[in-house]
Amino acid sequence: MARDIDIYLQPSACIDSDHTAVRKLSSSLVTPDLSDIENAVSLYYWVRDAVRYNPYTIGDTRECLRASHTLEAGEAWCVPKAVLLAALCRAAGIAARVGFADVRNHLSTARMRETMQGDTFYFHGYCSIYLNGRWVKSTPAFNIELCEKFGLKPLEFDGLNDSLYHAFDAAGSKHMEYLHDRGEYVDVPFDEMMEIFRQNYPSLFQTAAGQDQPSSGEALLEKSLWDGDVAQEVAP
Numbered sequence: 504m505a506r507d508i509d510i511y512l513q514p515s516a517c518i519d520s521d522h523t524a525v526r527k528l529s530s531s532l533v534t535p536d537l538s539d540i541e542n543a544v545s546l547y548y549w550v551r552d553a554v555r556y557n558p559y560t561i562g563d564t565r566e567c568l569r570a571s572h573t574l575e576a577g578e579a580w581c582v583p584k585a586v587l588l589a590a591l592c593r594a595a596g597i598a599a600r601v602g603f604a605d606v607r608n609h610l611s612t613a614r615m616r617e618t619m620q621g622d623t624f625y626f627h628g629y630c631s632i633y634l635n636g637r638w639v640k641s642t643p644a645f646n647i648e649l650c651e652k653f654g655l656k657p658l659e660f661d662g663l664n665d666s667l668y669h670a671f672d673a674a675g676s677k678h679m680e681y682l683h684d685r686g687e688y689v690d691v692p693f694d695e696m697m698e699i700f701r702q703n704y705p706s707l708f709q710t711a712a713g714q715d716q717p718s719s720g721e722a723l724l725e726k727s728l729w730d731g732d733v734a735q736e737v738a739p
Contacts (some may be wrong), residue, residue: 516690517565520590551660591628600638602631603686603687621628626699
């Protein structure tokens with residue numbers, strides 16, 4: 504079993520837990536005398552709240568998903584935030600991997616639904632952490648300020664129970680619905696994810712020379728990153 508877990512402690516293409524900045528931050532957030540659960544909780548809340556959730560930062564390269572890139576940017580969508588948490592955990596000697604699911608966001612705005620051509624969001628990302636002999640899911644996507652401003656229930660994490668999107672918001676309206684579990688991975692299944700995006704979100708891609716090519720990171724959705732109403736587009 505130890506050999507099976509060891510792979511989730513090693514750096515990988517996107518989960519670059521050996522990056523100097525990642526290791527330095529991880530070291531500053533964990534305490535050697537505390538348990539893995541306590542340290543994982545500390546890492547979770549840092550990623551949840553210190554990295555602002557922004558669905559308009561979707562990029563088209565592995566570089567855009569790397570933990571070190573997200574750390575430098577200070578904002579990201581759900582997948583790179585999950586990647587960053589996994590990297591911080593691995594740097595702290597805590598096994599972690601990334602998981603994916605398709606979800607329906609009942610609170611997405613008309614603008615986001617038009618962009619995504621519906622309210623189903625493929626490859627929502629979360630981080631699964633190995634604690635007390637089992638894998639525990641954590642979802643560090645929505646920062647606390649966003650939740651408080653728009654009446655969303657914050658996702659808490661205690662290291663013992665799965666932390667998944669709430670089915671309803673604070674007012675009792677339907678929020679997130681899980682549709683399909685895509686499994687958990689050592690690293691982001693980049694090619695598969697991009698193919699699913701290409702199939703379901705054609706507006707996110709532009710055609711060049713007769714081939715579907717991802718548009719640039721800034722042009723994927725809009726140039727605006729956080730203009731006041733972006734926070735309302737709480738798509739994963």
